[in-house]
């Protein structure tokens with residue numbers, strides 16, 4: 001795998017500097033880790049996708065605004081920052097079929113809970129444990145979700 005373009009390297013360095021200044025909590029607030037991963041993907045796709053090409057410019061601008069934002073933090077600025085990142089993530093998901101980290105795990109738990117609750121009535125009565133259906137459903141959902149997340153990771157589909 002290639003190391004990344006000059007553009008990406010510059011972006012990653014800049015994000016790394018912000019992460020150091022902001023500390024772990026601040027970096028999380030600004031979703032810097034996600035932004036770095038998004039930048040990597042956008043960079044990879046920019047050869048074949050015009051929108052990703054445009055997103056690169058957007059990320060460059062975003063980092064410029066971020067430098068100001070960390071000096072003068074504001075709710076509105078942070079909101080706009082997060083919104084821009086989310087919009088880029090949406091593009092990667094919709095057009096390039098990528099998924100969030102833990103995407104299938106969340107889905108598995110949700111479905112497992114619903115299915116488990118449905119089974120729970122009969123099973124719970126038989127075993128004298130009303131929560132057992134949901135517990136089993138969630139356990140199964142976690143197992144399947146973990147498997148699918150791992151598969152997605154191996155296929156390079158996780159942002």
Ligand SMILES: [Zn+2]
Nearest residue numbers: 045049051052
């Ligand atoms: Zn794209």
